[in-house]
Amino acid sequence: MSTPPSLPANNPAESLQEFVARTAQRDLGHGVFxxxxxxxxxxxxxxxMNTKTGSMVAYHGDIKFTREGMLDHGVGSLLKRAISGEGMRLTYADGNGKLYLADQGKKIIILKLQNESLIVNGNxxxxxxxxxxxxxxxxxxxxGMMAGGLFNVRFDGSGLLAITSHYQPLTLRVQPGRPLMTDPNATIAWSGNLNPTLKADVSLRTFLGRGSGESMQMRFEGDGFVIVQPYEEVYMQTTGG
Known part of the structure; x- marks a missing residue:
């Protein structure tokens, strides 16, 4: 496996040939992802492959893209989308080839679930x-309908899952008798055996217009883990399909 050439620290300029060589796509032989x-x-x-709508950057090969139908997961799912106004929107990629995905420059984490459960923020x-x-x-x-990022997806079974994070995420343990509170806008995912509740902590700062995620918290109790990011992501409300 070849290693891309690095840019000399004392010379930030590089030739076009050097740039192409350094940033070129490489087959790493790591499998599907x-x-x-x-x-x-x-x-x-x-x-x-199930992909986040809008995440396709480029592709080689014979690939067809189909937007997920509003009723693909039943009326209950449709109602949840309508109430929350945001969440995970899927595009099916069908065919053979190489597909390149990205999401607003966020860091990508590849997970291999092995008969396990994980709940992920839909965004x-x-x-x-x-x-x-x-x-x-x-x-x-x-x-919960008033706070962004509370529209989640539960994954069960075995298979590959790619999730995103602003910068390097941190995984925090939840232990019996030691509940964990997190900012909803900084919470990426948690183990499937945890059932968080919402805790409102309204203070004077909130009424003065200086409130942040601290005024609404997620409380995790039990035995598991929670993944958070060092960033409070603001979720835009959207409508329609």
């Missing part, structure tokens, strides 16, 4: 294999 860089995912497609799902069962979930409290 390969990281071309920390922010570019290469999918070696042979069949169907942080990039791609996943069809062998994984997925189901849209929402926080039970109605106040």
């Amino acid at each position: 390969e990281l071309e860089s920390p922010r570019f995912l290469e999918v070696n497609l042979n069949g169907r 942080d799902v990039l791609a996943f294999e069809g062998s994984l069962q997925h189901k849209i979930t929402m926080m039970k409290k109605i106040v």
